[in-house]
Amino acid sequence: AQSVTQLGSHVSVSEGALVLLRCNYSSSVPPYLFWYVQYPNQGLQLLLKYTTGATLVKGINGFEAEFKKSETSFHLTKPSAHMSDAAEYFCAVNPQGGFKTIFGAGTRLFVKA
């Protein structure tokens, strides 16, 4: 069975500091991996995705994530946090060829001035 674990339901960083949101997955087949962001009172929007090819993936708003097969991880990073990054972030996995996407429980990012 596929699953997604996001370490830390809440992460707090200072403005300008590194953002690191952790995601580990399990999948019996090569997965597609996604990070979504949800701003208050909005739906989810795609930040970035890994399907095949280069394991370092760049997304919108300066975020990037690296697929590490040996560690079954897909951590999200941003070098310098901005106040506007405060939101909830969801990691998701879709086993290749499947309809269902499995979402993690989410990590709420707080950015302190």
Place this chain on the structure above:
Amino acid sequence: DVKVTQSSRYLVKRTGEKVFLECVQDMDHENMFWYRQDPGLGLRLIYFSYDVKMKEKGDIPEGYSVSREKKERFSLILESASTNQTSMYLCASSLMLLHSYEQYFGPGTRLTVT
């Protein structure tokens, strides 16, 4: 840009009422999904549809049904609303492409059942 719209942002219903949540997408996507979102649980799939009149149960279908009579519209029905169905409901759609299963989400409907 893909647009997914949901009929209501906020809804308050009484226990036992029949509730309809409507979702419309404007990009000719084959797949459509209904999720509920609860704190600490992430998104849980209720039902999905991969074509008109086709539907599949997700992980938590009990107490829900769906209808897809047209490609652009996917409705979620609560036959007899209960307080444990108070939640945020998110609709999403996606293309059926080999290497792209990214989903596009609507803004959500926050349903309160009293």
